[in-house]
Amino acid sequence: MSIAPYLRTIGRGKDGARPLDREAARTLMALILDGRVSDLELGGFALAMRIKGESADELAGFIDATMAHMLSLPAPSAEQGPAVLLPSYNGARKLPNLTPLLAMLLARAGVPVLVHGVLDDPGRITSAAIFTALGLPPVGDASAVAQRWSDGQPAFMALEALNRPLAGLLAIRRVLGLRNSGHTVAKLLPAVPGALRVVNHTHPEYAVSLTQFLGDSRADAVLMRGTEGEPVADARRQPRLQVHLKGERRPDLDVAPQEGVLIDVPDLPPSIDATSTAALIGLMLEGDRPVPTPILMQVETLLAIRSRMTPDH
Template sequence: MSIAPYLKEIGRGKDGARALSRAQACDLMSQLLDGQLSDLEKGGFALAMRIKGETPDELAGFMDAVLPRTLALQAPAPAIVLPSYNGARKLPNLTPLLAGLLARSGVPVLVHGFAEDPTRVTTAQIFEALGWPVATDAASAQSAWGRAQPVFMPLDVLHPSLAGLLRLRQVLGLRNPGHTLAKLLPAVPGALRVVNHTHPEYAVSLAEFLALTQAHALLLRGTEGEPVADARRLPALKCFVAGQLSPQLSLDAQGGSLAHVPELPAAIDPATTAQLVNAMLAGELPVPEPIQRQHACLLALRQAVPA
């Protein structure tokens, strides 16, 4: 089935494009994920959505198609999911530190993303340097959770067709809705998600999506696109319980001048970052206060989520 009628709606440019309904978005994404579209149609969809932008209803419809095609996972207790798709460019990638702190607190943690990126230091590379598990199937994730370890799972394992959608960026040079969907993916039934954004305008649309889908989530502006607070200054942490923003659980962004700037290594390679994470988890170096506060915020939010 052709998606030409959908492209006609979304491909009219920034001012002329019309949004799809949730049902239409689900149908379009289902065809894409099931391999029913030509490369030309995929490119047309990606470019049209890049210009138009996604509405919360469209994101919800896309997610309706994504969820049934996700690898089935079952955590032994309510999990926390950390989507890790940006990696490190300038600062150490401390997503593994947050994952380790949560796992040490008895929380099953799933980190998902790409295993490698030629221009970034990925969380998977740091997990390997730490000797932590990179899961290749549901059974290996279950086994690691049984050992109270955080788990990294490549998107190619968790959702191969969604990974293919993200890889269109290598051809087109532009992001598409798949990148947003990956960062919103619940991944584990009943899990609490950490949802991060890189640009302020996305904070509004993502908050609307979380409300529309009644999600349990922590929304923040992540460090270089990673789901971890900036080690130097706490961003706003917005907590959602069943889609409702909780002022009691949320934290305001840190203002004013910094009294103390944590010392971070200049090198950001996997081995150096793994040494830093190990030293912080062992108490040999202090965990940066913003990450301590994010960790505590997530534990409080997890307690507030209905069982």
């Protein structure tokens, strides 16, 4: 089936393009994930959506289609409480990638944590590589995730294991040189039932559509500006943490961003490779190096939100 009718709607540039409704978006993404479009059409879709940007309804439809291909992961036990999901799809280029530190601090506090993302990304240091250096290599199935949680450790799962067709959509970035809607969908995946999602964006305009999506989908989530696209607070400056409980905005639980000139800059090592970052995280966990205050605040905020979450019925 040709997706030309959809491309005519979304492919008329930033000002001329129109958004798809939820059902049309679901159908389009289903065709893509089922491998029923040509490479030329796939490239057209990726570029058109990159220029136009996704609406909240389009994101909802894309996720509807994506969930049909998801590996089924059970919710943690009632005693363990809600899981926290950390989507790790960017990696580090200039700063140490401290997403694994955030995950391990949460796990130390008794939280089941699932980090999902890519295994490798040329020119970037992935969370997968750092977890491996920490002795926690990626897991491949639901039982391994449950075992990590039982052991009090976070679990990292590659998107290839969690949702192979979606991983294929992300992979076309290496051909086109640009990210596409698949990356946004991956960061929104409700991969574990009843989980608290940390949703990060890299550009301010995404905050508008993501806020609407989280409200419409009644999500429990924290929305924030990512650190080089990672779901961890910037070690140098407190970002805004925007809280949603069952989709409702909760400004009373938000964390305000740090404004003005930085007075105190944390001492971060110049080496950001996986081995060096794992060593730094080890020192922080042992108390031999201070954990950056913004990351401690992020942990505290996520714990406070979990205590207010109500189970899905």
